[in-house]
Amino acid sequence: MSITHFSALIFLLTTKNDKNLKRTNMEPIIIEGTPKTPTIRFDAKEGVFEIKGRSIPENSVEFYKPLVDWLDKYKDTPLGKTTVNIRLEYFNTSSSKCILDVFKKLEAIHKAKNDVEVNWFYEEDDEDMLEAGEDYESIIRVPFKMIEIVE
Amino acid sequence: MSFDVENYFSDIAVGSPILYFKGNIDSDLINSMLDLIEEKLVSVNENPKLRKKVYNVLVESLQNLYHHVDKVPEGFEDQVAERFGIFSLLKVDDGYKIVTGNFVKNEGVKELEQKLLRINNSTHEEITELYKFILNHQRISSKGGGGLGLVDIARKTGNKLEYFFKEYDEHNSFFCLNILVDDKK
Numbered sequence: 569m570s571i572t573h574f575s576a577l578i579f580l581l582t583t584k585n586d587k588n589l590k591r592t593n594m595e596p597i598i599i600e601g602t603p604k605t606p607t608i609r610f611d612a613k614e615g616v617f618e619i620k621g622r623s624i625p626e627n628s629v630e631f632y633k634p635l636v637d638w639l640d641k642y643k644d645t646p647l648g649k650t651t652v653n654i655r656l657e658y659f660n661t662s663s664s665k666c667i668l669d670v671f672k673k674l675e676a677i678h679k680a681k682n683d684v685e686v687n688w689f690y691e692e693d694d695e696d697m698l699e700a701g702e703d704y705e706s707i708i709r710v711p712f713k714m715i716e717i718v719e
Numbered sequence: 720m721s722f723d724v725e726n727y728f729s730d731i732a733v734g735s736p737i738l739y740f741k742g743n744i745d746s747d748l749i750n751s752m753l754d755l756i757e758e759k760l761v762s763v764n765e766n767p768k769l770r771k772k773v774y775n776v777l778v779e780s781l782q783n784l785y786h787h788v789d790k791v792p793e794g795f796e797d798q799v800a801e802r803f804g805i806f807s808l809l810k811v812d813d814g815y816k817i818v819t820g821n822f823v824k825n826e827g828v829k830e831l832e833q834k835l836l837r838i839n840n841s842t843h844e845e846i847t848e849l850y851k852f853i854l855n856h857q858r859i860s861s862k863g864g865g866g867l868g869l870v871d872i873a874r875k876t877g878n879k880l881e882y883f884f885k886e887y888d889e890h891n892s893f894f895c896l897n898i899l900v901d902d903k904k
Contacts, residue, residue: 661867
């Protein structure tokens with residue numbers, strides 16, 4: 569191996585380590601749910617993101633903006649595989665736009681040749697929630713899995 | 720020209736009332752009403768599918784009031800309410816009725832009516848496409864609404880949106896929306 573090749577390898581390794589470091593330094597987002605806002609678990613080290621519960625705030629932008637900004641950072645150094653679990657009981661139309669913004673960040677990660685998978689959970693017989701998942705699936709180019717929760 | 724908006728509302732809100740509210744629509748009030756109604760629907764063992772639909776439509780109709788009501792006319796009895804609205808949930812034979820009433824500026828009536836007409840003249844598939852189009856192309860407005868509330872209500876209920884406008888004075892009209900939520904869809 570020539571010195572030039574060796575330097576290039578070192579450079580690549582360093583860059584990769586820098587990227588890993590950048591991601592592992594990202595603080596996870598953990599927010600407990602309230603009657604109007606969902607539980608959030610975004611963990612950059614595991615590459616697993618979860619939105620769960622009810623999302624019906626009057627001002628949804630205020631709630632979702634930090635999440636979208638966080639994903640914007642994660643997007644620069646994503647893991648090879650990112651799993652997203654959406655397990656919502658209710659969400660309002662104002663949240664639906666913010667959730668789309670979340671998905672758009674995931675789409676960018678997927679477009680950059682990383683695995684992204686969305687698991688869209690809906691309760692048995694909740695056709696409205698299934699349809700909502702299908703809406704996103706038709707807009708966003710990321711693989712969706714529709715999972716019925718049978719009680 | 721002005722009239723008693725409460726009487727006008729009562730003539731439209733026909734059924735057995737479960738909850739009635741008149742006054743300022745703020746975030747805490749919305750929370751309380753949602754809690755109360757959810758408890759009530761659980762206590763009467765309403766089927767979960769219809770219960771969820773009612774809850775969804777309630778959220779959208781209350782938040783529509785929150786985001787979109789115009790100021791009350793000068794000389795109106797309640798000058799304190801920043802967001803004056805009337806709201807009622809009623810039990811009817813087929814399910815539930817959600818009725819809302821609020822002031823709109825006369826200059827905004829045409830646009831709102833066109834929106835309602837467009838929704839009412841659309842098939843379920845067209846409403847779904849319209850919903851997706853607005854979701855993907857329209858940003859959240861300065862009023863905080865996403866422009867999707869009425870489309871979502873029509874889509875989830877599968878029913879036409881019954882509505883009424885009555886001119887209150889030269890600047891204002893009173894707008895009532897009468898939504899049937901049943902389990903036929």
